[in-house]
Every structure is written in C-alpha cells, then in structure tokens.
Amino acid sequence: MGQLQERYKNYREPQKYMEAGVYPYFREITNKQGPVVTMGGHKVLMFGSNAYTGLTGDDRVIEAAKKALDKYGSGCAGSRFLNGTLDIHVQLEKELAEFEHKEDALCFSTGFSVNSGVIPAVVGRGDYLICDDRDHASIVDGRRLSFATQLHYKHNDMADLERVLAKLPQEAVKLIVVDGVFSMEGDLCNLPAIVELKHKYNCSIMVDEAHGLGVFGEQGRGVCDHFGLSDEVDLIMGTFSKSMASIGGFIASDKDTINYLRHTSRTYIFSASDTPAATAAAIEALHIIKNEPERLKHLWDVTHYALERFREEGFEIGETESPIIPLYVRDINKTFLVTKLAFDAGVFINPVIPPACAPQDTLVRFALMASHSKEQVEEGVQVLKKIFVEQGIIK
Numbered sequence: 021m022g023q024l025q026e027r028y029k030n031y032r033e034p035q036k037y038m039e040a041g042v043y044p045y046f047r048e049i050t051n052k053q054g055p056v057v058t059m060g061g062h063k064v065l066m067f068g069s070n071a072y073t074g075l076t077g078d079d080r081v082i083e084a085a086k087k088a089l090d091k092y093g094s095g096c097a098g099s100r101f102l103n104g105t106l107d108i109h110v111q112l113e114k115e116l117a118e119f120e121h122k123e124d125a126l127c128f129s130t131g132f133s134v135n136s137g138v139i140p141a142v143v144g145r146g147d148y149l150i151c152d153d154r155d156h157a158s159i160v161d162g163r164r165l166s167f168a169t170q171l172h173y174k175h176n177d178m179a180d181l182e183r184v185l186a187k188l189p190q191e192a193v194k195l196i197v198v199d200g201v202f203s204m205e206g207d208l209c210n211l212p213a214i215v216e217l218k219h220k221y222n223c224s225i226m227v228d229e230a231h232g233l234g235v236f237g238e239q240g241r242g243v244c245d246h247f248g249l250s251d252e253v254d255l256i257m258g259t260f261s262k263s264m265a266s267i268g269g270f271i272a273s274d275k276d277t278i279n280y281l282r283h284t285s286r287t288y289i290f291s292a293s294d295t296p297a298a299t300a301a302a303i304e305a306l307h308i309i310k311n312e313p314e315r316l317k318h319l320w321d322v323t324h325y326a327l328e329r330f331r332e333e334g335f336e337i338g339e340t341e342s343p344i345i346p347l348y349v350r351d352i353n354k355t356f357l358v359t360k361l362a363f364d365a366g367v368f369i370n371p372v373i374p375p376a377c378a379p380q381d382t383l384v385r386f387a388l389m390a391s392h393s394k395e396q397v398e399e400g401v402q403v404l405k406k407i408f409v410e411q412g413i414i415k
Contacts, residue, residue, distance in 0.1 A: 054066065067367060071389050073308070073319070081304045092296035096293035109127055121251070123275040126270060133291060136161045137285040139163060139195075139197060141280075144168055147194070148194040148195070150194060152199065182221075185223065195225075196214060197226045197228070206340030215253075225253045226254060227242075233258040234263025258270050263305070264305040266299075266305060318390050329397070335347050335408065345387070346385060352382050366403065
C-alpha cells in the first residue's frame with residue numbers, strides 16, 4: 021500500500037453518519053432543478069438551492085444554451101488567452117461591466133477561480149490583505165495564494181476592522197475582501213462602514229456578490245448597488261452558478277485593473293474557457309433578470325413571508341436579511357438528523373457544520389427561489405417546526 025493510501029485508509033468521518041443513516045451529501049437529482057425535485061424516486065421541496073432567481077429550468081435559458089451548442093460546439097479546447105475567446109464571451113463581459121457600472125469585466129470558468137485567481141494577482145509582497153473571518157472558502161484560498169500580509173477581523177465587527185487597519189502603513193496597498201451576502205448566515209456586510217474606513221485608512225475594497233447578484237439592488241445588481249456604493253468598491257465579483265442559472269464567474273473593475281488581470285491571473289490564463297452553452301445561458305439569464313422586475317419582487321415576497329413565519333414559530337434565524345435563512349441547531353449530530361428527517365418528510369435543506377461554521381453554530385440552511393410559492397414555504401415551515409419541536413431544538 022502506498023503512502024497516500026496508508027494515510028487515508030482510516031478516514032472515517034463520513035462513515036459514522038452513513039452507518040447512522042443520516043449522511044446527507046451527494047444525493048442524485050434526476051430532473052431539472054426547481055421548487056420540486058426528484059431524488060432517488062423521492063419528490064422533495066427544494067430549499068437547498070442557490071438559484072435565487074429560479075431560472076435554472078427556464079426554457080429561454082435552455083434554448084439559448086442549445087443554440088450556442090449548435091453554433092460553437094461543446095467546448096473551446098483552450099484558454100481565453102489562446103484559442104478560447106468567443107464573441108459571446110466578450111459580449112457577456114461588456115454587458116456585465118455595464119450592469120455593475122464598471123468600465124470592464126473579465127469572465128472566468130468558475131466563481132471559485134475568480135477569487136482564487138484575482139486576489140493573489142492584485143496584492144503581493146509589501147501589501148496587506150484584510151478579510152472578514154466568515155468570508156467564503158474561495159476567498160480563503162485566494163488569500164492563501166497571495167504573498168501579501170494576511171489579516172482578518174471578527175465577522176462584521178467594524179471596530180475590530182478599524183483596529184486592524186489602524187496598525188497598517190497609510191501609504192501601503194491594503195485590500196479589504198468581503199462577502200456581500202454571507203452564504204451560510206444570510207446577513208449582509210456592513211458596506212457603508214467599510215467604505216468609511218476605506219477613506220480613513222487609504223484602502224481598496226473587493227466585494228464578492230455571489231449571493232447578492234440577482235437578489236439585491238436595482239435590477240438585481242447586488243449589495244454594492246443596494247447600498248448605492250458601487251463606485252466606492254474597486255472590484256466587484258460575481259458568479260453565474262446561482263442567480264444566473266449557469267456556471268462561471270466574473271470580476272468587474274476599471275479598465276486598467278481588468279487589463280492587468282487579463283494578463284496575470286493564473287486561474288484565467290491557465291484554465292479552459294467557459295463553455296459556449298454556459299456562456300449563452302448566463303447571457304440569457306442576465307437579460308431576464310434585467311427585464312423581469314416582477315421576478316425579483318416575488319423572490320422578496322416569499323422571503324419576507326418565510327422570515328416572518330420562522331420567527332413566529334420560534335426558530336432562531338440570526339441576523340439574516342436575505343433569501344438565505346439559517347435555522348440554528350447548535351449540535352452537529354442533531355443537524356444531520358434534522359436534515360434526514362426533513363428529507364424523509366419531503367423537504368430538502370442543507371446541513372451546515374464545521375468548517376463552514378463554528379462547532380457551536382451548526383445550522384440547516386433554508387434558501388428561497390423566485391419560483392417558490394408561499395404555500396410551498398408554509399409547508400416547509402410546518403414540516404421543520406414539527407421536527408425541531410420533536411428534537412427539543414425549539415418549543
């Protein structure tokens with residue numbers, strides 16, 4: 021047996037949950053993602069998706085992807101840097117830059133590769149990188165790849181952020197990187213306060229809009245637009261795999277920064293281009309988001325309804341202000357059990373355990389889409405209330 025095989029043969033962390041019959045991961049879906057999906061012949065209400073706009077099964081998005089397949093084929097067989105740039109890649113970048121009120125944008129093959137490629141490219145030796153301690157894993161990995169001095173502050177604690185910034189040289193490059201919407205807890209970054217500190221301590225700001233795009237702001241532009249601070253944010257990042265019903269991601273900024281990233285970001289230069297179908301799907305989804313304000317309105321209608329109902333029923337939901345609703349369990353084993361019992365009762369939710377949260381903050385994540393109805397939300401609330409009461413989590 022080789023060294024690696026010897027090392028990992030006793031990796032049994034998932035096994036104990038498998039043996040207990042509560043292992044919740046890698047369930048196979050056998051139809052389009054929507055408010056109701058089929059998993060292994062079992063129909064469930066989908067409250068575990070990031071498709072906030074509900075466009076993943078939209079016929080217009082699917083048709084756009086089919087047409088791109090017919091015209092361009094199934095892939096680009098190379099990176100954007102070489103043979104992999106299509107006219108629709110350039111079109112999407114122009115539309116995204118305009119959408120985010122920036123001069124230019126750059127599209128990557130995944131959202132993860134945006135953060136893991138942009139961060140180490142823009143800050144290096146002699147610079148400072150400051151992150152919220154609940155930033156997404158892709159930001160964490162981008163941070164690890166950077167030669168900048170790495171610092172962090174307590175989650176959404178502006179006094180702690182100022183404490184960190186006050187110790188740094190005024191003339192040094194300092195980049196604050198933060199999620200617009202925190203993906204597990206659903207709360208927003210305090211962008212107005214961060215912008216104040218930017219000016220006080222001569223910093224730059226990068227905001228990850230993965231969970232804000234299509235949800236917040238005018239026409240779903242994101243949290244930066246929601247606060248009216250897009251001009252104050254130096255780099256705006258977003259993904260296609262959530263509200264934009266596809267796969268990929270982008271960074272939007274001024275022309276000089278985007279030109280620099282186009283020639284230096286390793287995850288852009290050395291990754292194959294996003295597929296024609298995925299690119300066309302993202303373009304069509306962006307058009308729908310911009311042209312159907314009623315979709316965003318309905319998302320917020322069901323979100324406000326769900327927030328009110330969970331609070332009425334005594335759930336602990338933290339500081340969420342978004343369609344991401346954390347239902348705190350605060351026990352790892354019960355978190356898995358609740359997820360399993362909900363699935364058996366026809367409700368799909370996601371368990372959140374370390375390292376995605378602290379051990380004492382385990383929760384199940386209930387997420388809304390524009391395609392949900394209030395009746396479906398109410399069914400989810402009732403199913404989960406029964407389970408949480410039976411497990412002694414709420415009264």
